[in-house]
Amino acid sequence: MMPQNLAALLQKAQSIAGLTFGELADELNIPVPPNLKRDKGWGGMLLETALGATAGSKAEQDFAHLGVELKSLPINEQGFPLETTFVSLAPLTQNSGVQWENSHVRHKLSCVLWIPVEGSRHIALRDRHIGAPILWQPSPEQESQLKRDWEELMEYITLGRLNEITARIGEVMQLRPKGANSKAITKGIGKNGEVVETLPLGFYLRKEFTAGILREFLGN
DNA sequence: TGGTGATCATCA
DNA sequence: TGATGATCACCA
Numbered sequence: 001m002m003p004q005n006l007a008a009l010l011q012k013a014q015s016i017a018g019l020t021f022g023e024l025a026d027e028l029n030i031p032v033p034p035n036l037k038r039d040k041g042w043g044g045m046l047l048e049t050a051l052g053a054t055a056g057s058k059a060e061q062d063f064a065h066l067g068v069e070l071k072s073l074p075i076n077e078q079g080f081p082l083e084t085t086f087v088s089l090a091p092l093t094q095n096s097g098v099q100w101e102n103s104h105v106r107h108k109l110s111c112v113l114w115i116p117v118e119g120s121r122h123i124a125l126r127d128r129h130i131g132a133p134i135l136w137q138p139s140p141e142q143e144s145q146l147k148r149d150w151e152e153l154m155e156y157i158t159l160g161r162l163n164e165i166t167a168r169i170g171e172v173m174q175l176r177p178k179g180a181n182s183k184a185i186t187k188g189i190g191k192n193g194e195v196v197e198t199l200p201l202g203f204y205l206r207k208e209f210t211a212g213i214l215r216e217f218l219g220n
Numbered sequence: 221t222g223g224t225g226a227t228c229a230t231c232a
Numbered sequence: 233t234g235a236t237g238a239t240c241a242c243c244a
Contacts, residue, residue: 040240041225048225058244059223074227083227084235119227167236174236179222181239186221199237200222207235 002052006066012051013113013133022126024050032126044072047115069112073210074119080211082119084204090175092157092188092198100147105203112136114213134217149173160191162198172209178202
């Protein structure tokens with residue numbers, strides 16, 4: 001099932017474009033939940049299964065042998081993203097020496113297969129259509145935007161300014177909580193360089209950024 | 221706990 | 233009403 005090369009992956013992705021979640025799920029004998037309240041990652045998992053990615057948690061690209069990360073992107077009727085896009089957990093400790101060039105964010109975003117998906121809640125989950133795939137690599141401009149934000153955000157982390165971090169920081173990428181709930185805990189660096197308990201944070205792409213990706217591929 | 225996949229839902 | 237902060241499920 002795992003595609004052996006990029007062409008096969010793209011072909012598979014193109015072959016499911018136009019289907020609804022319900023049609024695809026039925027083919028794969030996967031039950032469709034009534035909504036996403038308790039199954040927030042269901043759509044992404046469905047696409048992973050359909051495209052032959054190995055399900056489960058592994059800290060790497062979905063198609064590591066192809067160097068490709070798979071991401072579903074819920075959009076509204078206007079083709080605009082409905083949600084920000086999670087990229088990766090932020091390293092809150094042991095991050096000395098981490099540079100943009102060897103960061104998880106850069107690696108994850110070096111090549112992404114985006115699959116737009118109808119996401120409006122008034123459309124029943126099983127009736128939502130799967131869009132045409134977009135194989136994307138950041139342009140030099142996009143990468144420099146990401147790098148700038150990453151460096152600014154990482155500065156808060158490494159300088160022990162965790163308490164000052166807000167989702168408003170960052171032009172195209174932000175830091176937000178990423179965990180089971182507000183009681184989730186991890187280690188971070190405090191004001192005086194000491195280890196402190198803090199909320200796990202993740203990097204998220206702002207909607208405007210992913211909207212730009214859609215725009216460049218769908219031709220404005 | 222820290223990853224994967226994300227969306228929910230409250231409040232400014 | 234949209235974005236921020238919170239949350240859901242599953243796995244190793």
